[in-house]
Amino acid sequence: MNKPERGPQARNREETRERILAAAERVFAEYGFEGASLSRIAAEANLPKSNIVYYFETKKKLYRLVVENIFNVWREAADAIQPDNDPEQALGDYIDTKLELARQRPYGSKVWANEIIQRAPIVQDYLEGELRSWTDDRIRVMNHWIAEGRIRPINPRNLLYAIWATTQHYADFKHQIQTLNEDKELSEAQWQDTKRAVKDILIQGVALRSE
Amino acid sequence: MNKPERGPQARNREETRERILAAAERVFAEYGFEGASLSRIAAEANLPKSNIVYYFETKKKLYRLVVENIFNVWREAADAIQPDNDPEQALGDYIDTKLELARQRPYGSKVWANEIIQRAPIVQDYLEGELRSWTDDRIRVMNHWIAEGRIRPINPRNLLYAIWATTQHYADFKHQIQTLNEDKELSEAQWQDTKRAVKDILIQGVALRSE
């Protein structure tokens, strides 16, 4: 009856699950939910297809886990958006972290984008629950900043969307950016440039003119 | 031999093609290239599947036309980005037009997003040809503006990406925005707000501080 004794089997089980999840993130990102096939995911993970089904039961359940993963990562990135923090600093940190995630986890971002483009057929409940309350919290903070005259009175919702759009663009449209960069990945220096430019544009957009 | 006499047949032919293209835009947008099926497109267009094949031969060719359509619409939207125009006016107009397109042609935008997310398996040649030269032209204009000290010295490429990302976000992530808006479509007033806010953020981001 006692399972959680973490024998070699349990460890391997977790490793295999992670490997499948990583493969699934890549494949879902590049083909969308319907376009991704279990056999492609299996090939990517170097496992037979039946093994995937054994661990995750259905394609839909596997997909949901992938989507929830990226959402949770993003959620943590906004930790700095708190009433008492300096707005420009907090938003700058948020943008930095978000861009870093676009760089490190582009597949997750693409899966999310795909799911939303297709009108969230699988995770709509997530949007109406966790995403909505999380977003409302951040907007409340930004309204607080505006009330205190610490940033320009810009609709926080549109500001938030601008941040999301701009940062995630570097993941979702990575291929286009690369093509427009002579087919080369962005260099370290270009990433630094990008972070500076994005913050520059967006932060100056909300900063008080008097500064 | 003479065909272009535009009899009732020719007119009907064009109507049918347009109906299929419109249906295909919607279906490709919501399911991606692989997820979209010819039978779904056919059902959406109220035609038998064979008819689609008759007019467009293959799914791929039909898809390409859909993608080229939206690209051409977007291309025209940037007409105002010319060296002699006022930068803030020109960029503001571009943003306005781009947002209006996000509102009126969300499906086209979604198809484009899907194609890029999936690394442009069908239209890569387009990216390397028309998109690249078009983009370089705009960047040249913006560098000209910077050299003349008419906008802040922000990397034009990042600025362009910020504009694309932010405007297209309102099409591609329309469903998410709607969910965060109490499941209601944006009202006319909200669209006006959005246009103002987006321009406010991005234009203030490039505007000279001295103004």
Added chain:
DNA sequence: AAAAACTTTGTCCGCTCGGTCAATAATTTT
């Protein structure tokens, strides 16, 4: 009005899909 060209549509095909299942192998519990 006969012939030619174009359009519409139903049927059919080989293939891949998500998922089931049973056989087997490996590990853990008794």
Added chain:
DNA sequence: AAAATTATTGACCGAGCGGACAAAGTTTTT
């Protein structure tokens, strides 16, 4: 070491896929 549990895998299934094709209907050209 026997029994029970967990993990791995190949064979298989009905369904839907993109597309080929031929028959029938319509329009245009002779």
